[in-house]
Amino acid sequence: MGRVANAVFNNRVWKSVFRHGYPNNPRNRAEVMFQNVFLHVQPVKVFKRSLKATTTFGLGLTLAYLFLLLTITGFLLMFYYIPHVDRAYQDMKDLEFAVSFGLVLRNMHRWAAHGMVAFTFLHMGRVFYTGSYKAPREFNWFVGIILLIVTLFLSLSGYLLPWDQLAFWAITIVANLIKATPPEDVVGYGAGYLVLGGTVVDQNALIRFYVMHVFGLPLLATILIVVHFWRIRKDGGLARPDEQNIPLK
Amino acid sequence: MSELPVESEFSYDQFSRRDFFTLVGGVATAGTFAAALVSSFRYMWPNILYEPPKKYKVGKPEEYPEGVNFIADKRVFVLRGVYGLAPNELRVISAICTHMGCTPKWIQKTERFECPCHGSKFNTLGTKVAGPAPRPLPWYHVIIGNDGRLEIDQNQVVTAEYKLAV
Numbered sequence: 001m002g003r004v005a006n007a008v009f010n011n012r013v014w015k016s017v018f019r020h021g022y023p024n025n026p027r028n029r030a031e032v033m034f035q036n037v038f039l040h041v042q043p044v045k046v047f048k049r050s051l052k053a054t055t056t057f058g059l060g061l062t063l064a065y066l067f068l069l070l071t072i073t074g075f076l077l078m079f080y081y082i083p084h085v086d087r088a089y090q091d092m093k094d095l096e097f098a099v100s101f102g103l104v105l106r107n108m109h110r111w112a113a114h115g116m117v118a119f120t121f122l123h124m125g126r127v128f129y130t131g132s133y134k135a136p137r138e139f140n141w142f143v144g145i146i147l148l149i150v151t152l153f154l155s156l157s158g159y160l161l162p163w164d165q166l167a168f169w170a171i172t173i174v175a176n177l178i179k180a181t182p183p184e185d186v187v188g189y190g191a192g193y194l195v196l197g198g199t200v201v202d203q204n205a206l207i208r209f210y211v212m213h214v215f216g217l218p219l220l221a222t223i224l225i226v227v228h229f230w231r232i233r234k235d236g237g238l239a240r241p242d243e244q245n246i247p248l249k
Numbered sequence: 250m251s252e253l254p255v256e257s258e259f260s261y262d263q264f265s266r267r268d269f270f271t272l273v274g275g276v277a278t279a280g281t282f283a284a285a286l287v288s289s290f291r292y293m294w295p296n297i298l299y300e301p302p303k304k305y306k307v308g309k310p311e312e313y314p315e316g317v318n319f320i321a322d323k324r325v326f327v328l329r330g331v332y333g334l335a336p337n338e339l340r341v342i343s344a345i346c347t348h349m350g351c352t353p354k355w356i357q358k359t360e361r362f363e364c365p366c367h368g369s370k371f372n373t374l375g376t377k378v379a380g381p382a383p384r385p386l387p388w389y390h391v392i393i394g395n396d397g398r399l400e401i402d403q404n405q406v407v408t409a410e411y412k413l414a415v
Contacts, residue, residue, distance in 0.1 A: 099297075100291045
């Protein structure tokens with residue numbers, strides 16, 4: 001075993017990728033976090049209280065994983081779904097009944113999307129009740145609010161894509177909500193015209209919602225998530241109970 | 250290169266309870282990802298195609314006069330009454346170059362099918378006479394359908410002698 005490990009870890013190729021030694025001492029364990037682009041999201045050292053499951057319930061991490069899952073399943077669904085009024089519904093049905101594993105992928109995407117909305121509210125509830133929105137974390141709370149709105153828009157835009165009765169009337173109602181923005185003849189009409197690409201829910205609306213769903217909003221969400229994660233570290237790590245006042249059991 | 254630094258509590262030779270659970274967890278995770286990868290590749294292999302059929306109907310025989318007729322949307326030539334055919338006889342040849350799939354053009358002056366992309370030339374038998382094409386143009390099976398229209402089956406390649414009397 002030692003010889004195999006030595007052959008794998010102790011050569012020029014491995015050392016060109018991982019420039020630190022084997023992480024079996026404190027220094028190398030810290031270097032793993034410093035030198036890996038994926039792992040450096042995490043701090044080198046964490047507080048015991050942050051690790052306790054009930055401090056955060058891992059709700060934010062769950063959201064990050066759901067977003068990743070939605071990106072991967074969404075990427076695969078795009079290979080069969082064509083955002084055309086004559087094809088969209090049929091393509092959705094084909095995914096369910098004719099494409100191998102299509103039903104699994106569609107349902108993974110659907111349930112992860114519902115989950116993302118639910119977990120966003122749970123995550124915000126946790127942040128609120130633990131007072132984690134307070135200074136110095138006010139800005140990250142604000143970024144979180146924007147992420148909530150982006151999540152809801154992602155959910156809404158995805159809802160139109162099956163192009164069934166549920167989708168059509170949902171977007172009709174949302175469009176009329178937008179059109180009710182006062183003053184209705186100017187702002188309401190203009191906003192509705194921009195969102196739908198016209199005055200009715202038709203091909204223009206479908207392609208607009210599709211492009212926002214698969215590119216615009218995910219890009220915005222990714223940028224905001226990066227800022228959100230970065231600010232957790234910069235604002236002093238995960239919020240946790242005061243060490244002095246409440247003893248850790 | 251030196252041996253790895255090994256602290257006293259760490260050893261490759263002892264298989265601890267922690268090592269066991271790490272291995273079980275690792276195998277389960279790897280298995281999950283492998284299954285997801287395999288099913289994703291299967292997903293990418295369509296079960297139903299919406300491509301135009303390889304067996305299709307075109308016009309009635311009288312719509313194709315003597316000579317070489319090009320059917321653009323199907324990319325075939327219908328030959329009638331020329332090059333060994335009686336006035337009531339038909340043949341159907343592919344208009345897809347066997348080199349890179351461009352559409353050869355019928356040139357009456359040279360009596361050849363000439364491909365504009367890389368200069369392949371085919372004679373009236375479909376045989377290549379110039380250019381890079383690796384195979385002759387295929388001839389397709391053609392019959393008169395029950396509605397009187399020509400029915401071409403691209404799945405059935407026939408010899409240059411095959412002809413349909415109408």
